[in-house]
Structures are given as structure tokens and as C-alpha cells.
Amino acid sequence: MAKKAEVSARQARESAQSLNQTKSRASIKRMFDEVAPTYDFLNHLLSLGIDNYWRAMATKRAKEVLGTNRAPRILDVATGTGDLANSMSKIEGAKVSALDLSPEMLVLARKKYPQISFIEGYAEKLPFDNASFDVVSAGFGVRNFENLNEGMREFYRVLKPGGHALIIEPMIPRNALMKKLYLVYFKKVLPKIAGLFSKSTFAYDYLPHSVEKFPQAEAFTAILKKSGFKQANFFPMTFETSILYVAKK
Numbered sequence: 001m002a003k004k005a006e007v008s009a010r011q012a013r014e015s016a017q018s019l020n021q022t023k024s025r026a027s028i029k030r031m032f033d034e035v036a037p038t039y040d041f042l043n044h045l046l047s048l049g050i051d052n053y054w055r056a057m058a059t060k061r062a063k064e065v066l067g068t069n070r071a072p073r074i075l076d077v078a079t080g081t082g083d084l085a086n087s088m089s090k091i092e093g094a095k096v097s098a099l100d101l102s103p104e105m106l107v108l109a110r111k112k113y114p115q116i117s118f119i120e121g122y123a124e125k126l127p128f129d130n131a132s133f134d135v136v137s138a139g140f141g142v143r144n145f146e147n148l149n150e151g152m153r154e155f156y157r158v159l160k161p162g163g164h165a166l167i168i169e170p171m172i173p174r175n176a177l178m179k180k181l182y183l184v185y186f187k188k189v190l191p192k193i194a195g196l197f198s199k200s201t202f203a204y205d206y207l208p209h210s211v212e213k214f215p216q217a218e219a220f221t222a223i224l225k226k227s228g229f230k231q232a233n234f235f236p237m238t239f240e241t242s243i244l245y246v247a248k249k
């Protein structure tokens with residue numbers, strides 16, 4: 001029995017690794033459709049409630065870059081259940097649109113935030129005209145894009161000249177001790193806790209793999225610059241466990 005559980009855990013880890021290599025859109029969609037019912041609960045539990053603080057920090061930065069703009073247009077990509085879109089919608093005069101490829105995530109988002117217009121679609125081909133938005137945001141989403149470069153070029157395309165992309169991602173701390181503690185939590189503890197509540201233990205095996213393999217800090221700002229952004233900076237948060245990227249068109 002124990003052996004059987006070990007084998008299926010190994011199989012889950014192997015497929016999490018292979019999904020991380022292909023990031024096939026259909027598999028990513030299936031995975032997020034599956035985690036949708038427990039996504040919010042687990043998000044808050046596994047981040048000890050800090051995830052909302054990270055979204056609030058991105059919103060604060062959006063307010064700063066918007067300056068005196070009293071009717072900003074904001075797009076939240078990979079919106080999931082809509083928490084970052086909702087946070088952005090509190091900016092005075094803001095008109096927020098939000099997009100995700102998972103219909104199940106969007107069902108929840110529409111229920112939670114009926115004031116926001118949610119659209120099903122994917123980041124690599126945004127259904128908007130050039131230069132439509134003042135801010136494009138994404139919370140914990142870009143790491144999952146099938147084609148990151150195409151996604152970032154789309155963010156750039158739909159932004160107005162002078163507009164900003166604000167992107168939050170998990171970060172692997174650079175401090176050696178913090179990194180060790182974080183990886184133990186991320187790889188050993190988190191998938192076990194998630195397994196108690198979510199149908200998809202697979203998703204929580206994929207999570208640490210996808211974060212470890214994703215370009216972070218300077219490596220990601222280099223991708224943003226290659227996509228056309230003239231400035232790209234990063235701001236680590238909460239002992240470097242999360243990172244906010246700010247890029248200007």
C-alpha cells in the first residue's frame with residue numbers, strides 16, 4: 001500500500017517536471033480548472049495570508065505610476081479568481097478588464113467580482129487593440145505561459161506608450177539560509193498540506209518546479225527589455241519570497 005502511494009507520488013512528480021518543460025496550454029488549462037475550487041483557500045493558507053499583501057503592493061505601485069491619470073484602463077492577465085483585478089479596481093476611476101484561460105477560475109471570479117469584465121483568452125494572443133491600456137498586471141501567472149516571450153510582447157503591444165507592466169511572481173530567496181528553509185517548505189511541506197485539500201496534488205508538485213526553473217530578478221528583467229520595454233526593474237518582497245517587476249513601455 002505504502003509502496004503504491006510512493007509510486008504514484010513519483011509519477012506525479014515526473015509529470016509535474018514534464019509539464020514544466022512543455023507548459024502545454026491545454027495541460028495548464030486542465031490543471032487550473034482542476035484546482036479552481038480550492039485555489040483561494042489554499043493560496044491564503046499556504047502563503048499564510050501574505051498573498052493579498054503582495055497584490056496590495058502591486059496596486060500601490062500601479063497608483064504611483066498612474067500619477068494624475070484619473071481614468072486609467074487596466075488589464076489583469078492570468079487573473080484566476082480575480083483578486084489582483086479586484087485590488088486594481090479600487091484605484092480611483094479605474095476601468096479594469098481581466099483575462100484567463102481557465103473557464104473554471106473565471107466562473108469563480110465572476111461570482112466574486114461582478115463589477116469586473118472577465119474574458120476567457122490567453123496571454124500570447126490578447127484580444128485587444130494596440131495601445132489600449134495604461135497598466136497591464138499579472139499575479140503569479142506569467143510563469144505558466146506556454147510561450148513567455150510571446151506573452152511579454154503582447155503585454156508590450158497592448159500598453160499605451162509610457163504605460164507599465166506590473167508582474168508579481170514567487171521568488172527563490174538569494175540568501176543561502178532563507179533559500180534552504182524556503183525550498184524545504186516549498187518542496188516537502190506545501191505539497192503535503194495541499195494534498196489534504198486539493199484534488200490536484202499534481203499542481204502543487206508542479207508549483208516548486210515551475211518557480212525554480214523560471215528566470216528571476218535580472219534574468220526576467222532582461223526578457224522584459226528584449227520584449228521592447230525601455231525600463232524594467234524588480235522589487236523583492238517579504239524576505240525575497242516574492243518579487244514585483246515594474247516595466248515601462
Ligand SMILES: C[S@@+](CC[C@H](N)C(=O)[O-])C[C@H]1O[C@@H](n2cnc3c(N)ncnc32)[C@H](O)[C@@H]1O
Nearest residue numbers: 032078079080100101102122123139141144145
Ligand atoms: C497561479 S494562478 C494566479 C491567479 C491570480 N492572478 C492570483 O493572483 O491569484 C495562474 C493563472 O494563470 C492562468 N494562465 C496560465 N497560463 C495562461 C495563459 N497563457 N494565458 C492566460 N492565463 C493563463 C491560469 O489559468 C491561472 O488561473
